[in-house]
Amino acid sequence: MTPHPTAPLLSVDDLVVQYHRPGAPPTRAVAGVSLQVRAGEVVGLVGESGCGKSTLARAVCGLTAPAEGRITYAGTPVRPLRVRRRAPALTGVQMVFQDPYGSLNPRRRVGAQLSDGIRTAAERGEAPDGTSPEDLLTRVGLPASAAERYPQEFSGGQRQRIAIARALAARPRLLVGDEPISALDASAQLQVATLMRSLAVESGAGLLFISHDLSVVRLIADRIAVMYLGRIVETGPTAEVWDEPRHPYTRALLAAVPRPDGAGVLPAELPGDVPDPADPPSGCRFHPRCPQVFDGCDREEPQLIAGGVACRLYTA
Amino acid sequence: MRLSLLKRLPPAWRRPLAVTGGLVAAFWLVIVVAAPLLAPHDPLAQDLPRLAAPGAGHWFGTDELGRDVLSRVLYGARVSIPLALLLVAMSLLAGGVLGACAGFFGRWVDETVMRIADLVFAFPTVILAMVVAAALGASLQNAVLAVLVVSWPSYARVTRGLVMGLRNREFVLSGRLLGFSAWRSLRVDILPNVLGPLLVLATLDIGTATLLLSGLSFLGLGAKPPTAEWGAMVADGTQQFDKWWIGVFPGLAILTVVLAFNFLGDTLRDALDPGTARTIGAEKERVA
Amino acid sequence: MTTATVLEISGLTLDLGGRRILGGVDLAVRPGQVHGLAGESGSGKTMTGLAALGLLPPGARTGGRIELEGTDLLTLPPRQLAALRGRSVSMVFQDPSTSLHPMLSIGHQLTDHLRHHLKLDRKTAKERAAALLTQVRIPNPREALVRYPHQFSGGMRQRIAIAIALACEPKVLIADEPTTALDVTVQAGVLRLLRGLCDDLGLAVLLVTHDLGVMSAIADQVSVMRHGLVVETGPRGRVLTDPQHEYTRTLLDSLPGRSTV
Numbered sequence: 001m002t003p004h005p006t007a008p009l010l011s012v013d014d015l016v017v018q019y020h021r022p023g024a025p026p027t028r029a030v031a032g033v034s035l036q037v038r039a040g041e042v043v044g045l046v047g048e049s050g051c052g053k054s055t056l057a058r059a060v061c062g063l064t065a066p067a068e069g070r071i072t073y074a075g076t077p078v079r080p081l082r083v084r085r086r087a088p089a090l091t092g093v094q095m096v097f098q099d100p101y102g103s104l105n106p107r108r109r110v111g112a113q114l115s116d117g118i119r120t121a122a123e124r125g126e127a128p129d130g131t132s133p134e135d136l137l138t139r140v141g142l143p144a145s146a147a148e149r150y151p152q153e154f155s156g157g158q159r160q161r162i163a164i165a166r167a168l169a170a171r172p173r174l175l176v177g178d179e180p181i182s183a184l185d186a187s188a189q190l191q192v193a194t195l196m197r198s199l200a201v202e203s204g205a206g207l208l209f210i211s212h213d214l215s216v217v218r219l220i221a222d223r224i225a226v227m228y229l230g231r232i233v234e235t236g237p238t239a240e241v242w243d244e245p246r247h248p249y250t251r252a253l254l255a256a257v258p259r260p261d262g263a264g265v266l267p268a269e270l271p272g273d274v275p276d277p278a279d280p281p282s283g284c285r286f287h288p289r290c291p292q293v294f295d296g297c298d299r300e301e302p303q304l305i306a307g308g309v310a311c312r313l314y315t316a
Numbered sequence: 317m318r319l320s321l322l323k324r325l326p327p328a329w330r331r332p333l334a335v336t337g338g339l340v341a342a343f344w345l346v347i348v349v350a351a352p353l354l355a356p357h358d359p360l361a362q363d364l365p366r367l368a369a370p371g372a373g374h375w376f377g378t379d380e381l382g383r384d385v386l387s388r389v390l391y392g393a394r395v396s397i398p399l400a401l402l403l404v405a406m407s408l409l410a411g412g413v414l415g416a417c418a419g420f421f422g423r424w425v426d427e428t429v430m431r432i433a434d435l436v437f438a439f440p441t442v443i444l445a446m447v448v449a450a451a452l453g454a455s456l457q458n459a460v461l462a463v464l465v466v467s468w469p470s471y472a473r474v475t476r477g478l479v480m481g482l483r484n485r486e487f488v489l490s491g492r493l494l495g496f497s498a499w500r501s502l503r504v505d506i507l508p509n510v511l512g513p514l515l516v517l518a519t520l521d522i523g524t525a526t527l528l529l530s531g532l533s534f535l536g537l538g539a540k541p542p543t544a545e546w547g548a549m550v551a552d553g554t555q556q557f558d559k560w561w562i563g564v565f566p567g568l569a570i571l572t573v574v575l576a577f578n579f580l581g582d583t584l585r586d587a588l589d590p591g592t593a594r595t596i597g598a599e600k601e602r603v604a
Numbered sequence: 605m606t607t608a609t610v611l612e613i614s615g616l617t618l619d620l621g622g623r624r625i626l627g628g629v630d631l632a633v634r635p636g637q638v639h640g641l642a643g644e645s646g647s648g649k650t651m652t653g654l655a656a657l658g659l660l661p662p663g664a665r666t667g668g669r670i671e672l673e674g675t676d677l678l679t680l681p682p683r684q685l686a687a688l689r690g691r692s693v694s695m696v697f698q699d700p701s702t703s704l705h706p707m708l709s710i711g712h713q714l715t716d717h718l719r720h721h722l723k724l725d726r727k728t729a730k731e732r733a734a735a736l737l738t739q740v741r742i743p744n745p746r747e748a749l750v751r752y753p754h755q756f757s758g759g760m761r762q763r764i765a766i767a768i769a770l771a772c773e774p775k776v777l778i779a780d781e782p783t784t785a786l787d788v789t790v791q792a793g794v795l796r797l798l799r800g801l802c803d804d805l806g807l808a809v810l811l812v813t814h815d816l817g818v819m820s821a822i823a824d825q826v827s828v829m830r831h832g833l834v835v836e837t838g839p840r841g842r843v844l845t846d847p848q849h850e851y852t853r854t855l856l857d858s859l860p861g862r863s864t865v
Contacts, residue, residue, distance in 0.1 A: 063493075085495055085496065085498065085500075094494070095490070167490075
């Protein structure tokens with residue numbers, strides 16, 4: 001187990017990630033985010049497109065270099081991945097990507113790609129546990145014979161299971177899923193999400209699950225963090241956030257999800273669009289769309305308070 | 317019987333141009349191997365009547381030194397085609413390696429390789445090849461080197477583009493996250509996925525390489541007399557315009573080789589990348 | 605409920621390259637109603653939508669009938685079909701960033717359509733274009749006319765695409781996953797818009813979507829497709845709460861919030 005059981009497995013502190021476009025000021029895709037994931041914990045990070053959730057996921061894996069702030073995994077600072085190979089200590093963080101059609105090499109057999117993950121675990125010095133690619137496939141609900149086949153022979157949902165198996169083969173202590181279900185058929189989404197949860201929790205790993213779909217995240221996450229335009233606006237235990245959302249944005253997000261209850265209720269509309277992250281509004285980033293905006297919201301940027309919400313309604 | 321054999325081919329290879337290209341290319345490859353058996357005369361022997369028109373005994377006529385044009389065309393295949401293949405293989409290797417490094421490592425590696433490539437691109441191909449051949453001295457070997465100098469950049473550019481596209485693909489990133497070294501990532505994840513398009517380019521380029529090599533010989537910068545080389549033979553033909561057979565037959569040989577490999581390249585491209593029109597319906601359905 | 609159908613598809617079959625894509629689809633869409641077509645990838649729902657527009661992939665072989673106000677689209681000569689398309693039936697696609705021409709202003713794209721199909725003069729067309737943008741609730745419609753698609757957000761672009769589709773006052777609108785590429789908060793607005801247009805203009809909407817939540821929000825009738833066949837059709841409330849077909853039940857059970865609550 002971890003040397004300090006109370007220390008978070010992953011700690012993100014005041015992270016800022018910028019994108020540079022020629023001839024434009026840098027875009028702060030992640031604008032000061034702090035987040036912790038503990039071993040065995042499932043954290044759901046939700047938000048709409050352009051909120052920076054995927055950028056955060058990539059930064060955690062070292063695929064994007066932060067401009068400010070720190071990312072620490074099991075006490076080791078996460079270094080951005082460049083030409084040099086990834087430090088074995090950091091291979092304990094693995095990622096499942098969004099596009100199941102792009103995340104497997106089309107020219108290699110599934111078994112060979114899973115073996116890569118097993119080798120990664122060995123190179124990190126994990127005691128061999130005799131896991132074979134076939135075992136991994138069985139664990140994700142695929143026949144062992146899949147190892148002999150090529151990725152094209154599988155559906156999107158099956159490929160995503162293979163991608164999960166490969167990430168698991170490396171015996172990660174932190175699994176990051178970057179919208180791993182959004183490209184899948186509705187019927188496969190929940191299955192794949194619950195599979196990720198159970199496999200991560202079983203192995204004692206932490207899971208950072210990124211999605212725009214609150215209704216799925218609610219079912220698999222222990223804790224939810226809601227992002228809007230580069231900032232976390234609300235975080236808390238899943239049930240609390242779902243049942244009693246406090247931030248006006250979280251409320252709007254929940255009210256906008258259409259429910260398949262056959263009642264014909266039109267979801268609530270949130271006026272306006274997500275602003276351009278390159279030119280965020282002053283003060284609270286949500287204030288131009290906020291139904292509960294009041295005097296001062298356009299000047300003062302609220303910080304995430306101990307209660308887990310960044311809104312001036314709760315500081316006054 | 318013949319039709320059923322055709323039907324067994326993949327659709328892209330069933331079209332008339334593909335079949336023609338394949339047959340003509342195969343024809344020339346047979347000649348490369350079997351020229352000594354097929355040629356009626358010694359290509360260098362000057363023992364026939366000079367400047368004889370095509371007829372019995374010398375079907376393609378004879379040149380001004382009394383050499384049999386047919387035998388020289390057949391032997392010429394042994395010079396031009398293997399050299400063109402060798403040249404393309406070398407360009408593919410040099411351009412591929414440099415382009416892959418440029419695309420994968422980026423930064424200064426990319427800058428250096430691509431600026432040199434741009435420099436080569438900025439010169440007219442034939443003139444640059446002429447300069448190199450002239451500087452190194454006229455010989456077939458130097459002609460190959462000269463064409464290599466001008467032909468690697470197109471491979472480098474294509475490879476770089478493909479590698480850059482792949483470098484940020486999710487499966488390549490997944491590999492890197494599993495701790496692949498740059499070398500392993502290139503070898504295992506990237507190379508197998510760029511090989512197809514490069515092969516197409518190489519096949520299309522065999523024709524061009526043949527043309528360039530013959531061109532240099534035509535200009536006197538390649539094969540030295542009395543070697544039977546198509547470009548040099550066409551040059552001989554230009555000295556004797558009324559004796560059309562001297563230049564026309566080697567010219568036709570060049571033409572058919574270039575066309576055949578172009579057809580083959582096009583076919584290979586279609587086979588590897590089936591036209592979008594046919595798959596649009598299926599694609600749309602998959603997305604929905 | 606007793607209104608005559610405006611679009612009636614009966615026994616529609618479609619074969620493509622020797623494969624059966626649609627195996628006899630029956631659908632009836634009425635004015636003022638949203639008819640939802642649900643199903644997973646490869647179920648043939650998109651192909652059904654395209655067929656209703658007379659847009660079929662080359663080499664497709666069809667059978668059955670697609671009647672738009674009594675005219676069978678499948679037997680119509682291409683010229684007449686083209687005249688009908690955009691005029692009586694039009695379509696909104698999933699991705700508004702690719703369905704709008706990136707190099708033409710919004711006004712240009714809207715007025716082109718109007719002038720081509722309705723033979724309006726430039727000034728009237730411009731008036732009508734601004735009115736259409738107002739109808740889909742684009743702020744500052746007159747200013748919007750001179751702007752280009754990339755200057756709008758995804759939600760606004762989809763509204764513009766809807767305005768273009770509505771330009772010639774079609775009877776039927778085919779909407780293929782119109783909100784799938786949008787964020788939920790933006791989706792809500794577009795769904796409200798579609799429902800409103802349907803109610804106010806008496807438009808018949810064929811809504812193709814995999815999202816049963818969206819279906820539940822705005823569809824009156826729901827048809828569920830699988831393997832090129834409609835397995836169940838009925839009023840929204842019944843199909844979603846009391847599905848008769850095994851497959852519909854499976855689909856509903858796989859949804860979050862269904863299986864556990």
